[in-house]
Amino acid sequence: DAGITQSPRHKVTETGTPVTLRCHQTENHRYMYWYRQDPGHGLRLIHYSYGVKDTDKGEVSDGYSVSRSKTEDFLLTLESATSSQTSVYFCAISENSNEQFFGPGTRLTVL
Amino acid sequence: QQQVKQSPQSLIVQKGGISIINCAYENTAFDYFPWYQQFPGKGPALLIAIRPDVSEKKEGRFTISFNKSAKQFSLHIMDSQPGDSATYFCAVPPERVGNNRKLIWGLGTSLAVNP
Numbered sequence: 003d004a005g006i007t008q009s010p011r012h013k014v015t016e017t018g019t020p021v022t023l024r025c026h027q028t029e030n031h032r033y034m035y036w037y038r039q040d041p042g043h044g045l046r047l048i049h050y051s052y053g054v055k056d057t058d059k060g061e062v063s064d065g066y067s068v069s070r071s072k073t074e075d076f077l078l079t080l081e082s083a084t085s086s087q088t089s090v091y092f093c094a095i096s097e098n099s100n101e102q103f104f105g106p107g108t109r110l111t112v113l
Numbered sequence: 114q115q116q117v118k119q120s121p122q123s124l125i126v127q128k129g130g131i132s133i134i135n136c137a138y139e140n141t142a143f144d145y146f147p148w149y150q151q152f153p154g155k156g157p158a159l160l161i162a163i164r165p166d167v168s169e170k171k172e173g174r175f176t177i178s179f180n181k182s183a184k185q186f187s188l189h190i191m192d193s194q195p196g197d198s199a200t201y202f203c204a205v206p207p208e209r210v211g212n213n214r215k216l217i218w219g220l221g222t223s224l225a226v227n228p
Contacts, residue, residue, distance in 0.1 A: 033214050044202065044220040045157070052214060060215070092156050100145045100206065102216060104156025 005029045006105035008093050014111045021080040023108050025093030027073075031103075033096040034076040036060075036068060038089040039107075045092070051076055083112045119203050119219025126226050132190040134222045136203035139184065146179060148188045149202040151221075157202055161188070193226045200224070 005028035015021050025034060035050040037060075047060030049068040057068050065087060067079045080087055090109050094102040118137045126132045134148075147162035163170040163177040163186065170177045176189040190197055200223050204216040 035215075042220070045218045047215055050215060094156070096214070100162070101147065101159050102157075104158065107154075107156055 006093060006095055006103060008091075008105040008108050010108060011106065012109045014113065015083050016113050017084055018082050021083050021110065021112075023078045023091055023093075023110070025076040025078070025105060027076075027095045029095060029097070029103070030073060031095040031097045032073075033102075034070065035094040035096070035102065036066075036076065036078045037092045037094065038062065038087075039092060040089050048078065048091075080110075083110075085112050088112045117203060117205055117217050117219045119222060121222060122220070123223040124225070126190075126193045126224065128193065128195060128226055128228050130193050130226075132193045132197065132224055132226070133187060134201050134203070134224070135185060135187045136205075136219050137183075137185045138205050138217075140205075140207065145206055146177065146186045147204050147216075148175075148177065149204065151200045151202065153199075157200075160201070190224075193224075195226045195228050198224055198226050 007026045009024045036048040037045045039045050046062045048062055048066050049057055049060055051057045051070040069077045088111050090107050092107050093105040096102045116139050120135050148160045149157040150160040151157040161172050161175050161177055163179050168179050174191045179186045200221045202221045203219040206216055
């Protein structure tokens, strides 16, 4: 998976709890992305980063925040998890912003 | 917001047949048209991509056809195999303004190739 890891790979949590997902890359790529994937909705961009401490919102950013303090790490936080945030979350990286390399995904269940 | 319309949503093909998936876009400021392939339980991976200065690109059994005037591009899988069963996504990059380096994705096509 092009030097991308995501942790945890699976998580079950309860409504109202904060959750942080981690994406770690060893490729030194500039761009990093968080997507969620749900049946019938394809891939939807949550947030992305174009450098350390430089982030921007995607199309479904409400209820999510991100941080990138180092080139290799991009954290996604669900401030107060809701059942509608049950999904599979993918991190992706890119150097030239054309080809994106995806991580293995995190399956999150919010009860 | 730029839209990308992908069709069909699902496709069943017999082994050895041709699979065709289409994408239509709205804007013109694109320089790269990729197709991604995703197997169950995995993240998407780049399958093949084309630049708008050519009308067709072939890599093995996979071909992208690009029609700039119609604002459409399609993926053709020749001699489809059961191992091609996956979800396929098209994507387009929007106009590169500032730090905007996002891809706009189609909703995906689930392909099943029957043996």
